[in-house]
Amino acid sequence: MESFIEVPLDSDFPLENLPWGVFEAPGPAGPQVHVGVALGQHVISATELQLCSIVVPVPVHTRVQGRLNEFMAAGRPAWRAARSTLQRLLNASEGELRDNSELMSRVVHKQADVTMLLPAQIGDYTDFYASRQHATRVGSMFRGPANALNPNWLHLPVGYHGRSSSVVPSGAPVRRPSSAVSSSSPPPRPVVAPSTQVDFELEVAAFIGPGNTLGEAIPVESAWEHVFGLVLMNDWSARDIQKWEYVPLGPFCGKNWATQISPWVVTSEALEPFKCRPPAKQAGDPDVLPYLQEAMPYTYDVNLAVDITPPGVDRATTVTRSNLKHLYWSFAQMIAHHTVGGCNLRPGDLLGSGTISGDEADSSGCLLELTHASRDEIVTEASTGVVRRRYLEDGDVVTLRGWCGGDGVPCRRIGFGRCSGELLPCQP
Amino acid sequence: MESFIEVPLDSDFPLENLPWGVFEAPGPAGPQVHVGVALGQHVISATELQLCSIVVPVPVHTRVQGRLNEFMAAGRPAWRAARSTLQRLLNASEGELRDNSELMSRVVHKQADVTMLLPAQIGDYTDFYASRQHATRVGSMFRGPANALNPNWLHLPVGYHGRSSSVVPSGAPVRRPSSAVSSSSPPPRPVVAPSTQVDFELEVAAFIGPGNTLGEAIPVESAWEHVFGLVLMNDWSARDIQKWEYVPLGPFCGKNWATQISPWVVTSEALEPFKCRPPAKQAGDPDVLPYLQEAMPYTYDVNLAVDITPPGVDRATTVTRSNLKHLYWSFAQMIAHHTVGGCNLRPGDLLGSGTISGDEADSSGCLLELTHASRDEIVTEASTGVVRRRYLEDGDVVTLRGWCGGDGVPCRRIGFGRCSGELLPCQP
Numbered sequence: 001m002e003s004f005i006e007v008p009l010d011s012d013f014p015l016e017n018l019p020w021g022v023f024e025a026p027g028p029a030g031p032q033v034h035v036g037v038a039l040g041q042h043v044i045s046a047t048e049l050q051l052c053s054i055v056v057p058v059p060v061h062t063r064v065q066g067r068l069n070e071f072m073a074a075g076r077p078a079w080r081a082a083r084s085t086l087q088r089l090l091n092a093s094e095g096e097l098r099d100n101s102e103l104m105s106r107v108v109h110k111q112a113d114v115t116m117l118l119p120a121q122i123g124d125y126t127d128f129y130a131s132r133q134h135a136t137r138v139g140s141m142f143r144g145p146a147n148a149l150n151p152n153w154l155h156l157p158v159g160y161h162g163r164s165s166s167v168v169p170s171g172a173p174v175r176r177p178s179s180a181v182s183s184s185s186p187p188p189r190p191v192v193a194p195s196t197q198v199d200f201e202l203e204v205a206a207f208i209g210p211g212n213t214l215g216e217a218i219p220v221e222s223a224w225e226h227v228f229g230l231v232l233m234n235d236w237s238a239r240d241i242q243k244w245e246y247v248p249l250g251p252f253c254g255k256n257w258a259t260q261i262s263p264w265v266v267t268s269e270a271l272e273p274f275k276c277r278p279p280a281k282q283a284g285d286p287d288v289l290p291y292l293q294e295a296m297p298y299t300y301d302v303n304l305a306v307d308i309t310p311p312g313v314d315r316a317t318t319v320t321r322s323n324l325k326h327l328y329w330s331f332a333q334m335i336a337h338h339t340v341g342g343c344n345l346r347p348g349d350l351l352g353s354g355t356i357s358g359d360e361a362d363s364s365g366c367l368l369e370l371t372h373a374s375r376d377e378i379v380t381e382a383s384t385g386v387v388r389r390r391y392l393e394d395g396d397v398v399t400l401r402g403w404c405g406g407d408g409v410p411c412r413r414i415g416f417g418r419c420s421g422e423l424l425p426c427q428p
Numbered sequence: 429m430e431s432f433i434e435v436p437l438d439s440d441f442p443l444e445n446l447p448w449g450v451f452e453a454p455g456p457a458g459p460q461v462h463v464g465v466a467l468g469q470h471v472i473s474a475t476e477l478q479l480c481s482i483v484v485p486v487p488v489h490t491r492v493q494g495r496l497n498e499f500m501a502a503g504r505p506a507w508r509a510a511r512s513t514l515q516r517l518l519n520a521s522e523g524e525l526r527d528n529s530e531l532m533s534r535v536v537h538k539q540a541d542v543t544m545l546l547p548a549q550i551g552d553y554t555d556f557y558a559s560r561q562h563a564t565r566v567g568s569m570f571r572g573p574a575n576a577l578n579p580n581w582l583h584l585p586v587g588y589h590g591r592s593s594s595v596v597p598s599g600a601p602v603r604r605p606s607s608a609v610s611s612s613s614p615p616p617r618p619v620v621a622p623s624t625q626v627d628f629e630l631e632v633a634a635f636i637g638p639g640n641t642l643g644e645a646i647p648v649e650s651a652w653e654h655v656f657g658l659v660l661m662n663d664w665s666a667r668d669i670q671k672w673e674y675v676p677l678g679p680f681c682g683k684n685w686a687t688q689i690s691p692w693v694v695t696s697e698a699l700e701p702f703k704c705r706p707p708a709k710q711a712g713d714p715d716v717l718p719y720l721q722e723a724m725p726y727t728y729d730v731n732l733a734v735d736i737t738p739p740g741v742d743r744a745t746t747v748t749r750s751n752l753k754h755l756y757w758s759f760a761q762m763i764a765h766h767t768v769g770g771c772n773l774r775p776g777d778l779l780g781s782g783t784i785s786g787d788e789a790d791s792s793g794c795l796l797e798l799t800h801a802s803r804d805e806i807v808t809e810a811s812t813g814v815v816r817r818r819y820l821e822d823g824d825v826v827t828l829r830g831w832c833g834g835d836g837v838p839c840r841r842i843g844f845g846r847c848s849g850e851l852l853p854c855q856p
Contacts, residue, residue, distance in 0.1 A: 151616045152673060155608065155618045158680075161590055161678075161684070164592075165551055165771070165773065166642055166772060168642070177768075179769040180584050180717055180719075180768070186579070188579045188580070188583065191717070214594055214596070245584065245586065246676065248578060249588035249674075249678040249679065250588050250674075250679075252589070256766075256771040289619070289620050340606065340608070340620070340681060341623075341682075341684065343681065343684040346593050427643060427770070
């Protein structure tokens with residue numbers, strides 16, 4: 001499948017991908033907000049195609065409001081129809097857009113010329129804790145290997161309600177928080193201080209498409225139909241703040257200062273060739289309760305990596321690699337559990353996976369694990385010398401990457417782009 | 429201050445109150461959504477006053493969108509101007525509205541003829557745990573009196589992010605949830621079952637007016653300026669679900685099936701005569717950190733009560749009485765803590781106080797406390813006989829009431845109306 005718009009071979013965004021996003025582009029009367037898709041190094045404005053009466057079946061409110069919520073709500077038939085129309089319009093053999101230079105100038109922009117915004121108005125953001133490797137390693141550090149997993153962990157996908165106001169797109173700077181922290185030895189002597197334990201968390205998050213009515217659960221068997229698509233997510237965390245505050249009601253100021261997502265939502269249609277089975281059960285694992293059992297469970301094979309670019313350094317260093325397929329709980333199970341008691345999800349809601357760690361110690365999805373709660377350093381080579389980190393330092397740029405295929409599988413690389421943010425010093 | 433619209437002496441809504449709300453009223457072309465205020469047994473449509481070019485300075489988007497967010501964002505000068513305009517227009521001595529029967533018919537509706545909606549689009553809902561009496565009694569039950577308060581409790585207002593999608597207005601039915609629960613004896617044997625421990629929580633919640641920018645804290649000294657007004661809140665809770673799920677990330681399915689609020693937002697201006705000092709410190713209490721210290725701390729003297737009307741019974745029985753003034757942490761302190769690390773609040777966000785319990789055991793704000801985790805029964809007399817409860821039963825109607833004054837203080841009763849909901853049986 002080739003487009004008349006050039007797509008570099010190693011691009012995250014071939015015509016088979018077409019992830020959806022919201023962006024601000026220059027216009028004749030100043031910057032304008034569009035919804036559209038990515039293709040190679042360009043973006044395609046579905047808003048402009050609609051204004052030119054080329055029927056891309058994106059609900060009309062979308063272009064007015066500069067958000068994808070209404071399109072997300074429209075469900076899979078509408079998503080497929082829009083994808084199919086765009087793949088036809090952008091195909092190398094199709095002249096309708098290609099041969100209309102005035103239309104091309106309105107519809108096609110370089111990615112370098114636009115500013116990416118959040119894809120949706122996020123009504124509620126929920127974060128789970130779905131990686132067994134992550135929960136086991138963190139639990140071992142604090143409670144020893146025998147009690148690593150809490151009694152509920154293998155029975156339900158543990159999650160908590162996060163803060164939607166502080167979800168920001170890739171590129172937004174992130175500021176080191178200052179809050180109450182405490183010495184761990186009794187009696188507690190809290191002080192207000194800049195966090196000295198700022199960490200990243202490597203996550204994938206699902207944008208909800210159609211929602212459900214309050215009081216009615218979503219069965220696990222149809223739960224994937226409620227997923228519009230996936231993004232990368234860095235759940236920036238301040239471990240020292242979190243540790244002092246989190247008993248008994250969970251994370252609060254340790255997490256609510258920034259959660260960062262990649263701006264392009266990769267759809268279930270684009271991910272279809274990369275479906276795979278979830279991890280096998282281990283001996284002694286309990287059967288999950290019926291509301292979490294799927295006849296044909298699946299997840300997606302998405303390679304993940306985190307890079308750090310220290311201040312003054314011109315090259316990123318990869319500090320960990322993982323994969324979405326390692327998760328013990330799938331997004332379908334998270335959705336079924338979220339709604340089992342009647343909680344309503346709404347189009348545009350965001351569900352994070354929690355830190356995604358792999359089987360090896362060096363495939364952990366956060367510094368807390370990689371450094372064993374700062375007992376060890378991670379040491380990486382950069383062009384300007386050796387970089388050592390226990391936690392993040394001011395000026396560090398943290399970049400998450402995610403991609404499927406590109407290595408001989410039956411389809412071109414389907415990438416997520418980047419989720420990237422610089423850690424600014426604490427507000428003076 | 430008298431209006432030409434009759435206000436019964438015991439009304440919650442005299443001309444000194446004028447709480448704001450959003451309601452649907454019959455119109456010539458079908459039901460229409462209005463913003464407006466309550467007066468006695470009537471509602472006054474600010475939307476219609478604007479449409480008739482009577483300048484009530486409510487930002488214009490409000491009437492289009494049927495929500496108060498933009499008005500909340502406008503800040504205290506705009507709130508005061510609107511209040512002053514409405515108090516003049518509605519005054520017994522003022523003819524502009526009174527003598528215009530066509531205008532009257534559009535602007536004034538009976539409360540019985542309108543349906544109350546949520547006052548705002550709630551971007552994020554946060555719930556705190558700010559009552560010392562509640563935290564102490566609940567902590568004593570589970571950890572004994574010596575360890576009742578967690579080490580952080582006296583140092584910061586503990587809170588967590590709640591679920592905004594399941595916030596519903598008074599009058600909405602509430603459905604008993606079914607979710608995973610477990611026997612407490614090891615090994616855990618979870619089952620999915622209807623909760624048998626459904627409880628109410630008597631709370632007051634603040635609607636945020638102007639917000640703050642991500643990364644910039646709100647100082648405690650100006651925090652009250654960010655409060656548009658207060659409502660009553662019933663944080664419906666399923667104790668058995670909560671108990672099994674909440675370690676380590678806090679409440680989730682135990683709480684996210686319904687949180688109910690009273691629909692009229694009582695403003696800081698109306699509450700002004702009922703300002704009072706917060707509770708005195710106890711011997712040995714630590715000084716709070718500087719970011720939580722106010723030069724002149726205050727709260728409001730708001731009487732609170734919870735009534736239960738069992739199914740088939742025609743009369744409500746009051747099961748507990750408390751007061752907002754008992755809270756250890758004020759809303760100003762909750763706001764300062766919420767934002768200290770840079771978290772942004774947005775206009776229309778909702779901050780709950782947590783269960784508000786008084787000093788006496790029978791002034792506890794939830795059944796968990798009143799029945800000592802169902803060890804005892806509460807026994808109340810009703811017209812049809814004696815009612816006994818450990819937790820709530822299907823068909824119970826729970827009604828929260830709140831009011832200031834009305835007993836000789838220098839102003840008429842300023843009431844909150846009701847927050848009322850019926851517990852429906854679990855979805856079959």
